[in-house]
Structure formats: structure tokens, C-alpha cells
Amino acid sequence: MEYPKRRMSISEMVALGGYSRDTLLSLCHSKPGESFARNPTGGKWLIDTEAFERWEKAQDLKRRR
DSSP states (O other): OOOSSSEEEHHHHHHTTSSOHHHHHHHHHSTGGGGTEEOTTSSOOEEEHHHHHHHHHHHTOOOOO
């Protein structure tokens, strides 16, 4: 999937309709999430969409609605 920005918040990713907020939060808090998710200010999680897409393809995950 093509993402409009290189780094996106969880809210922006949910708005695209791919994953639920709970799923993305779980991924961000997991060990694999360290490769694509950052929480620099202790507030919003920022997801590097290119790294997320590489991880997603490696895991062969299906997009959830």
C-alpha cells in the first residue's frame, strides 16, 4: 500500500482503514515494533511507513478491516 507520508501517527494509519487502533498500539509496544515505531515525546506514536511495510511483508500479514 502506498502511504501519503513517510511517518504517520496511529490515528492517521487508522483513518486509512488498514488496521484497528488496538492492533497498531499492540504492534508499537511489541519487540518487532521497535523497528518501525517511535514515541519520541511520550505522546504520539510515529510509525515509519516504509519500515512498517517491509515488516508487514516479511510477516505476510493480511490487512484487517
